[in-house]
Amino acid sequence: MFSFILLNFSSLVATAEAPPKNFGAIGALQDSSITLEEALTYALQDEYLAQARYDAIIKEFGEIRPFTQIKIAEQRHITALLPLFTRYNITVPENNANQYTTTPNTQKEAFEAGVQGEIDNIAMYEKLADLPDLPQDVRSVMTRLGDASKNHLSAFKKGLSQYQ
Helix, strand or coil, X not given: CHHHHHHHHHHHHCCCCCCCCCCHHHHHHHCCCCCHHHHXXXXXXXXXXXXXXXXXXXXXXXCCCXXXXXXXXXXXXXXXXXXXXXXXXXXXXXXXXXXXXXXXXXXXXXXXXXXXXXXXXXXXXXXXXXXXXXXXXXXXXXXXXXXXXXXXXXXXHHHHHCXX
8 A cells, every 4th residue: 555655645746747858948958949829928938837836946955045136137038028928919828837847856956957958048049039020129139138147147046056
């Protein structure tokens, strides 16, 4: 009976699934032909994913820096993207990022996840900002958010350095 309970508990813990290949930064980085709608959708999905990741980390490990500050910054990124959906008459994608988020086992793993997430995010924003037919206002937001993510990356690298 004990093994049955343990087995059931372990299946409850591992409920997150991998994001689809066309989701967030990974989707943008693999896509060879990106429309304005896709660019905005990839960007917003990735911001949703980052916020869900940091929510899970804060829930598990408490109000630790820099996760708390960067979670607030991710909300500002979302707020910067949303008016572009309205301006270009694009449907805002559902925020289903929680289903793709797992909680790291250690704080070191949390910082590693933060580093990798920001590396992917920066690469995505650089790619999106370089799209040839991107409206200037969208390009400006993509550039600004990519620059902000570079600051997040530095903060996560600094946090990770305490474990090495």
